[in-house]
Amino acid sequence: MPEKAIIAVDALGGDNAPDVVLDGVAQALAADADLTVILCGPDEVVTPFAAAHERCVAQPCTEAISMGEHPAQAVRKKKDSSIVVGCRLVKEGAAQGFFSAGSTGACLAAATLVMGRAKGVARPALATVIPSPVRPVVMCDVGANADCKPEYLVQFARMGSVYAQKMLGIESPRVALLNIGEEEEKGSQFAQEAHKLMREKVPNFAGNAEGGDVLAATFDVFVTDGFTGNVCLKTIEGTSKVLFKTLKGIMMGSLSAKLGALALKGGLTELKTQVSADTYGGAPLLGVKGACIVGHGSSSALAVRNGVLVSARQVREGVSELIAQTASAS
Amino acid sequence: MPEKAIIAVDALGGDNAPDVVLDGVAQALAADADLTVILCGPDEVVTPFAAAHERCVAQPCTEAISMGEHPAQAVRKKKDSSIVVGCRLVKEGAAQGFFSAGSTGACLAAATLVMGRAKGVARPALATVIPSPVRPVVMCDVGANADCKPEYLVQFARMGSVYAQKMLGIESPRVALLNIGEEEEKGSQFAQEAHKLMREKVPNFAGNAEGGDVLAATFDVFVTDGFTGNVCLKTIEGTSKVLFKTLKGIMMGSLSAKLGALALKGGLTELKTQVSADTYGGAPLLGVKGACIVGHGSSSALAVRNGVLVSARQVREGVSELIAQTASAS
Numbered sequence A, B: 001m002p003e004k005a006i007i008a009v010d011a012l013g014g015d016n017a018p019d020v021v022l023d024g025v026a027q028a029l030a031a032d033a034d035l036t037v038i039l040c041g042p043d044e045v046v047t048p049f050a051a052a053h054e055r056c057v058a059q060p061c062t063e064a065i066s067m068g069e070h071p072a073q074a075v076r077k078k079k080d081s082s083i084v085v086g087c088r089l090v091k092e093g094a095a096q097g098f099f100s101a102g103s104t105g106a107c108l109a110a111a112t113l114v115m116g117r118a119k120g121v122a123r124p125a126l127a128t129v130i131p132s133p134v135r136p137v138v139m140c141d142v143g144a145n146a147d148c149k150p151e152y153l154v155q156f157a158r159m160g161s162v163y164a165q166k167m168l169g170i171e172s173p174r175v176a177l178l179n180i181g182e183e184e185e186k187g188s189q190f191a192q193e194a195h196k197l198m199r200e201k202v203p204n205f206a207g208n209a210e211g212g213d214v215l216a217a218t219f220d221v222f223v224t225d226g227f228t229g230n231v232c233l234k235t236i237e238g239t240s241k242v243l244f245k246t247l248k249g250i251m252m253g254s255l256s257a258k259l260g261a262l263a264l265k266g267g268l269t270e271l272k273t274q275v276s277a278d279t280y281g282g283a284p285l286l287g288v289k290g291a292c293i294v295g296h297g298s299s300s301a302l303a304v305r306n307g308v309l310v311s312a313r314q315v316r317e318g319v320s321e322l323i324a325q326t327a328s329a330s
Helices: A019-031 A043-052 A071-077 A082-091 A104-115 A150-168 A189-201 A211-216 A226-251 A255-274 A301-317 A319-329 B019-031 B043-052 B071-077 B082-091 B104-115 B150-168 B189-201 B226-251 B255-274 B301-317 B319-329
Strands: A005-010 A035-041 A056-060 A097-100 A125-130 A137-140 A175-178 A205-209 A221-223 A283-286 A291-294 B005-010 B035-041 B056-060 B097-100 B125-130 B137-140 B175-178 B205-209 B221-223 B283-286 B291-294
Touching: A005 A019, A005 A082, A005 A301, A019 A035, A019 A043, A019 A301, A035 A043, A035 A082, A035 A301, A043 A056, A056 A082, A071 A104, A082 A097, A082 A104, A082 A291, A097 A104, A097 A301, A104 A283, A104 A291, A125 A150, A125 A226, A137 A150, A137 A226, A150 A175, A150 A189, A150 A221, A150 A283, A150 A301, A150 A319, A175 A189, A175 A211, A175 A226, A189 A205, A211 A226, A211 B226, A226 A255, A226 B226, A226 B255, A255 B226, A255 B255, A283 A319, A291 A301, A301 A319, B005 B019, B005 B082, B005 B301, B019 B035, B019 B043, B019 B301, B035 B043, B035 B082, B035 B301, B043 B056, B056 B082, B071 B104, B082 B097, B082 B104, B082 B291, B097 B104, B097 B301, B104 B283, B104 B291, B125 B150, B125 B226, B137 B150, B137 B226, B150 B175, B150 B189, B150 B221, B150 B283, B150 B301, B150 B319, B175 B189, B175 B226, B189 B205, B226 B255, B283 B319, B291 B301, B301 B319
Parallel strands: A005 A035, A005 A097, A035 A056, A097 A291, A137 A221, A175 A205, A175 A221, B005 B035, B005 B097, B035 B056, B097 B291, B137 B221, B175 B205, B175 B221
Antiparallel strands: A125 A137, A125 A283, A283 A291, B125 B137, B125 B283, B283 B291
């Protein structure tokens, strides 16, 4: 039997909040009988929902942080926003994890400022599970730290490895540095220094990877600065989107194509599910004291459901605690 | 009637040289009656081929630069290698352009050292046409300069714009900076400074782009440092490759799927051609005195054919001269 898990959820996160969030939370509660959700948002939204759902507690808040606001400023100013309140619930021990499909920047700022960094972690990093049809892989950082020092990447490698072990069940994850050539002397000054440090300090370091290796799942964990990682992640998502859209056009192009497409429907639906970001529900911020998962702004109810369930699993697997142990031991 | 064009070709470039190169050159000569090729390589390879083909001149060389060699050292040492000789033919005016599917680094080093930088160009940059099913777009730099100063990107924007105008026929190309958010304050310190400079100095600058915008062709020219550009390019190629391979697996999965796939074959073949790097034959090095196009190491004969033809078109369109004018005027 899984342990109980208590996850704070931002009812206002995402382009289609609160409806999609409420729908996703209801699905998550139905899927996991040991899950409790503390729903943070306007009283008129969260109180009736909590009253109508078992294991859901309302946490009314009076403020909201929108996508356009300056993250750190908004977090400092809006102490009663759903994002800040959700992180505070984790800090105070009322919840063990926090999920939001709202402003990534505000979630990162709130988690870092309110939950706090794990001891020994210089920079918390945003990781993500890249949904590859080969097998899922982890990339870290995908946007929390646009400017990095090479030594941060050593920590990203360790945190990403813990995540791959615990959440993907890969016992000995092979870690690669995202670079522009296989040879160790390849890449920018930064990449060369990061390679050297990782070679020294990351026992499961397997060398340089290139952009094409990510979806091909040549390695298990791809380590990079948040700028390159974000470009790479969005390039994968955008490339898949354009190719699927073009494919759809081809399949609708004629009657015979439509009939042909019918025969492939099962396989294609499976592939679309495999490569959909919705399957993994969000990106975990690693290196803070508690679980914090940030979903896409465009999250569907399914993505919210999965994001909440992944948050609960991350809590049960003790990912944050293990990262803190690893960081303070090194 | 197109003007005559003389292109030096490295017979030793690529994983399947010289056979694939000779095949591609023969196809290019057949396709363009005003093209002359000077074929650089071992006497026993180039002399019989030139004897058997009209408008092909042999340029025997005694040395070869392999993929694994240190580019700049190899170029300095091997004065009689096919790459150095090809670039020297351009420098001396015997040829107007050079094509190789060999070591990218060696081609860049040879073109820069032997042909020389165009006046006013701080750093020549490797551009590429990204084959999108929406419409082709230009990305620059995709790997010549892993470390950049923000001001280089202003030049990449200008050079990329000239290339889009002349080679893709886009009269007023919209230039974007590859970044990790649309807002101008987004991104690394480097990206923020580059954004500010481009805003000031590039009249056709249209703002920030994200990784997903490249294949979606949201803009015409994507400007970036060579590290990020290379990761992005290889991510697009690798993502397409994995998705096509998975799709093929689905189509071969059952008899009904095989039959269904038959009805889609025409459309899928067209899509594969559209997104194939072979269609554009290679990446031009912009900002040197002459045309220099570098093909993929895995170039097929078709890719070599297209690379040679694109080199000839670049010569006829006067791309290098226009870039030199633009650079020295600014």
